[in-house]
Amino acid sequence: MHMKVKHFFSALVLVILTGNLASGQYTGTGSVTQGLATTTTTNLLNCGRVAGIGTITATDNTVWTVPAVVHYADNNYPFASDMYNPCTMVQYATSSAAVAALDPADIVEVDAGGEVITAFVFADNYFEMYINGVFVGKDNVPFTDFNSDIVQFRVNPPFTIAMLLVDWEENLGLGSENNAGFSYHPGDGGMVAVFKNAAGDIIATTGSEWKAQTYYTAPITDLTCPTESGTQRLSNNCSTAGTNNGSNYYGLHWARPADWEKENFNDASWPAAHIYTNNEIGVNNKSAYTNFTDIFDASANDAEFIWSSNVILDNEVLVRYTVTSTTIGIGEDLQEQKFELFPNPARGQVKIRLDADQQAGTISFFNTLGTKVLQQPLRGPEQTVELGQLPPGAYIVEIRLENGATGYQKMLKL
Numbered sequence: 160m161h162m163k164v165k166h167f168f169s170a171l172v173l174v175i176l177t178g179n180l181a182s183g184q185y186t187g188t189g190s191v192t193q194g195l196a197t198t199t200t201t202n203l204l205n206c207g208r209v210a211g212i213g214t215i216t217a218t219d220n221t222v223w224t225v226p227a228v229v230h231y232a233d234n235n236y237p238f239a240s241d242m243y244n245p246c247t248m249v250q251y252a253t254s255s256a257a258v259a260a261l262d263p264a265d266i267v268e269v270d271a272g273g274e275v276i277t278a279f280v281f282a283d284n285y286f287e288m289y290i291n292g293v294f295v296g297k298d299n300v301p302f303t304d305f306n307s308d309i310v311q312f313r314v315n316p317p318f319t320i321a322m323l324l325v326d327w328e329e330n331l332g333l334g335s336e337n338n339a340g341f342s343y344h345p346g347d348g349g350m351v352a353v354f355k356n357a358a359g360d361i362i363a364t365t366g367s368e369w370k371a372q373t374y375y376t377a378p379i380t381d382l383t384c385p386t387e388s389g390t391q392r393l394s395n396n397c398s399t400a401g402t403n404n405g406s407n408y409y410g411l412h413w414a415r416p417a418d419w420e421k422e423n424f425n426d427a428s429w430p431a432a433h434i435y436t437n438n439e440i441g442v443n444n445k446s447a448y449t450n451f452t453d454i455f456d457a458s459a460n461d462a463e464f465i466w467s468s469n470v471i472l473d474n475e476v477l478v479r480y481t482v483t484s485t486t487i488g489i490g491e492d493l494q495e496q497k498f499e500l501f502p503n504p505a506r507g508q509v510k511i512r513l514d515a516d517q518q519a520g521t522i523s524f525f526n527t528l529g530t531k532v533l534q535q536p537l538r539g540p541e542q543t544v545e546l547g548q549l550p551p552g553a554y555i556v557e558i559r560l561e562n563g564a565t566g567y568q569k570m571l572k573l
Contacts, residue, residue: 185382189392189411190217196225196332203231203301206246210302213331215410223412225332227325227375227475230287230294231301239288239296239308240265242279243447246300250446254279254454257309267295269314274485275357276318278310279454281447282350283440285325291318292421302327307447319422319481320363324350324466326474333408334377334474341401343408345378347471349440349464350478353454356485363482364462367550368526371432373467375475377410385411391430391468399471419477426479432465434550440464459553459571483530498558504571505546511558512541520560524570526552546572 185191196213203210213225230236241249242257251257258277266275269290278296280286285298288310296310326348329336338344354363373392379385384397392413418424437456442448442464448455455462467473499512511522522544524533533549537558551572558566 185385185411187385187387187392187411189376189385189413190219190221190223191382192217192223192332192410192412194332194407195330196223198331199224200232204246206300207304208302208327208336209329210327211329211331215332217412221412223375223410225375225410226328226334227323229285229301229323229325230297231285236287236294236297237265237267238299239280239310241299242307242309243450244299244306244308245304245447246306250450252450254451257451261309261311265311267293267310267312269293269295269312269318271313273313273315275311275313276362276485277355278312278320278352279307279355279451280310280350280352281305281307281442281451281455282324283348283442284327284346286350287323289321289420290314292321292418294420301325305442305445305447307451316485317481317483319424319479320354321420321424321477321479322350322352324348324476324478328377328474330378330405332377332410333405334375334410334472335401335405335408339401342403343378343405344401345399345471347440348466348473348476349435349442349470350466351448351455351462351464353457353460353462354482360486361457361460362485363480364460365432365465365478365480366463366552367431367434367465368530369432369465369478369480370426370429371465371467371476371478372426372429373469373473373476374413374415375410376469376472377474378405378408378472379411380405380408382409389430390428392473394469394472397469397472415477419479422481424479429479430468432478433468433470434463434465435470437464439470461552498566498568500556500568500570503568504573506573507547508543508545509556509570510541510543511537511556513537513558514540520558523557523559524549525555525557 192215196215198213200212285301287297295312300306335343336346352365356362386393467476520537554570
């Protein structure tokens with residue numbers, strides 16, 4: 160073969176095997192990067208693992224900040240209050256002790272004269288929180304050691320919670336860390352939060368009713384494995400195995416939408432948040448979580464860990480949820496029972512039994528936020544309600560008759 164032809168052929172093969180791998184085999188909407196990023200900030204906090212920041216240029220020439228653009232080093236954005244922080248040695252044994260130590264001066268005012276809401280957050284690894292577009296608190300530790308925080312703000316309902324969640328990385332641009340005997344091992348994320356009103360009642364918890372969208376996925380070993388379905392950015396078919404030679408793996412990036420943190424942003428098309436168990440996240444040996452199971456694992460109001468559809472490979476996730484009321488919003492008197500409810504706790508179905516002379520009406524189920532999640536007509540003295548569509552948790556069942564009479568009972572769905 161002529162030398163020039165041979166060189167041209169070799170170069171063509173190289174392009175096919177490298178450059179086209181990034182652009183030709185990937186068919187999604189993400190911006191593709193390959194390899195390690197350039198470090199721009201060596202370490203945000205001299206505690207635990209190194210939490211650096213870097214930049215990397217994609218095949219479409221977009222420059223991305225990894226693992227995410229954050230406000231950690233900007234003093235204009237307030238830190239949350241420590242609940243358990245090995246880096247500062249502020250380590251409360253109970254949530255009540257942590258709340259008692261809060262400084263009223265740290266309450267962020269969203270609405271003048273609004274109610275003070277207290278949020279308890281455990282994030283793996285980092286969060287930033289907005290309420291109606293107002294920045295109210297950021298994580299005290301960007302990577303590890305694992306910590307938990309309290310954020311207080313003053314607001315009038317309804318209000319929208321918007322949070323940036325980041326799973327930090329040691330190998331910038333590759334969503335991986337030195338772990339489990341591998342130099343490039345994907346880490347996992349996860350966030351759980353509980354919001355209480357001024358009376359100390361739980362008004363919101365993280366769960367599948369939240370919205371969650373992915374904005375950075377790595378490491379990707381094969382660009383044919385990511386897929387998209389509507390607005391879902393899926394990587395569950397991609398490998399999560401560790402390796403000692405991952406410096407040329409890929410990352411996928413999407414730009415955050417404008418005004419994502421504001422209350423009037425339309426998140427209707429975002430995927431629902433996925434929920435994960437304590438074992439899946441691996442928190443049962445972390446004091447920042449286990450010291451406060453009365454908050455995070457309350458028996459009748461259990462908050463759930465949330466993330467996008469891939470808690471291992473998705474490293475930057477935005478989540479949103481709107482709280483409609485700071486009370487449960489329905490009848491206060493649960494003593495006067497006008498009907499029987501059994502079994503309780505219930506699983507697949509529950510039976511409602513009324514007096515024979517009761518009129519027709521409606522049966523409604525409300526979650527702990529006061530949101531109506533299920534309703535059906537009441538047509539007789541005894542009726543079975545299928546509960547399959549309801550996630551496990553605590554509910555209040557309302558019977559409302561045509562003559563205006565009402566009755567309420569608490570129910571636990573297993």
